[in-house]
Amino acid sequence: MTAVSTVCSGLSRTMPPTEMISQDCPSRQDIQGSLKQVQKLLSAHEASYMQSLRNLKKKINLLQSNAGKQTAKATNSTCAKLDAPINGRKLGRSHSVSHEVHFLCDPGYELVGSESRVCQESLTWSGQQPTCRDINECAPSPCLNGGTCVDEVNQFSCVCSKGWAGATCQSPVPTSTAAAAATLPAATAGPFVRPSRCSLVQGTTHCTCEPGYTISGRDSNTCTDIDECELFHNGQAGKLCLHACINTPGGYRCSCPVGYNATRDGRSCKDIDECATRQNNCTKDQMCINTYGGFQCVHVDCPKIPNATYVKTSPMRCERNPCPADNKACSQTPNSFSYHYMAVVSNLSAPRVMFRVSALRPMGDTLRFSLLGGRLARRHFTVQRSDRLTGQLMLVSPIQGPATLEAEVEMSELERRVQLGRYITKITVFVSQYEF
Structure with missing residues (x-):
């Protein structure tokens, strides 16, 4: 080897050749023996490496084979097909393990049974098959x-009693203005009855009335006010007024309920934003929510739940303090509560999306969305998935106002079916008394 050769040539300058060989430089035979030992060691390492490589290839082939079998098993592992309930429908087409199917009822029917069913590993569906019952x-x-x-x-x-009319028998039947005016002299009948204007043309008398009046029966000398509100109440062109019509001598005018202003055309009504115009009495620690025809003052207090404490991180959000490592009950409580408020008109058409909940940075492998709340919330709302990270609150039947409904959407984060966290979104819906 070069290193050995260099050392020996250096020593040959300071000592005799015989002393150099015997004390510091190995013999030729020793060097050859060392080289043979190195060659044996390298051969042993090479054999061990080749054996390890063969074992690794066997393991890779075994893993590929098992993965193929599991894929084939998963492909053939589906639950039985579920039918939609009579007078209802089914949301979701996948029947594979861990997939969910949701059920909705047609307008006028309420769901009885499980709103959602999950395909379990036993290839059976969770819950019971729901039915739709007439409301x-x-x-x-x-x-x-x-x-x-x-x-x-x-x-x-509604079949109304005598003297009442309207969709819910809410309006008294008006007394005919023309019939009342006919019993009074023209001079004392008031502004709703006026004398006609007559002229003689080629021997024939022609009588006319001012705009907004008409000849009263056979008496061509008397003009009676036209009640435009009654005459055009449900005409082909629509109602004269969006809200209330008030008959006036020779005309009419429209009025709006409290909380609305009349629009430029005088027939429609526009909501007043009491929050933007500071026409409200909310305190500094309250938030003003504008509604159709009014406003609401709201204040969010964090919930009090055993084994957990919550702090307000924003006016509309409460988050749980970190749980101790040994407190399992705390870890099962919701990680956060979010509060949202929205205003809608009465009898809003359905179905429609009302609110969406999304996960920005999911930690687990599965997100599950569900609707919490009582029977009233489930009658009008449902929750369904719009994509892998988003769930949406759906309005499935119109809400007649005035009313206030609360719906809670829970988003659960799972890792191999183990719960990592729960997040509650509380949506409060303020429904107007009117459809505008």
Whole structure:
């Protein structure tokens, strides 16, 4: 070897050749023996490396084979097909393990049974097959003033008592202005009855009235006010007024309820934003929420739940303090609560998306969305997935106002079916008394 050769040549300058060989430089035979030992060591390492490589290839082939078998098993592992309930429908087409199917009822029906069912590893569905039951619209007694309610599919009708009219028998039957005016002299009948203007043309008398008046029966000398509100109440061109019509001598005018202003055309109504115009009495620690025809003052207090404490991180959000490592009950409580408020008009058409909940940075392998709350919330809302990271609150049946509904959407984060966290979003919906 070069290093050995260099050392020996250096020593040969300071000592005799015989002393140099015997004390510091190995013999030729020793060097050859060392080289043979190195060659044997390298051969042993090479054999061990080749054996390890063969073992690794066997393991890779075994893993590929097992993965193929599991894929084939997963492909063939599906739950039985579920049918949609009568007078309802089913959301979700996948019948594979861990997939969910949701059920909705048609307008006028309420769901009885499981709203969502999951395909389990045993290839059976969780929960019970739901049914859709007809809603009795007459249950809240909508007919007023002694009217009789007749229940129909997704609606009701009222048979009103004598002297009352309207969809819910809410309006007294008006007395005919023309009939009342005919019994009075023209001079004392008031502004709703006026004398006509007559002229003689080629021997024939022609009488006319001012705009907004008409000849009263056979008496061509008397003009009676036209009640435009009654005449055009439900015409082909629509109602004269969006809200209330007030008949005036020779015309009419529209009025709006409290909380609205009339628009430029004088027929429609526009909501007043009491929050933006500071026409509210909310305190500094409250938030003003504008609603159709009014406003609401809200204040969020963090929930009090055993084994956990929550702090407000923003006006509309509360987050749980870190849980001790040995407190399992704390780790099962929601990680956060978010509060949202929205205003809608009465009888808003459905179905439609009302709110979306998304995960920005998911930690687990599965996100699950569900609807919490009582029977009233489930009658009008449901939750379904729009994509892998987003769930949406759906309005499935119109809400007649005035009303206030609360719906809670829970987003659960899972890792191999083990819960990592729960996040609650509380949505409060303020429904107006009016459809505008």
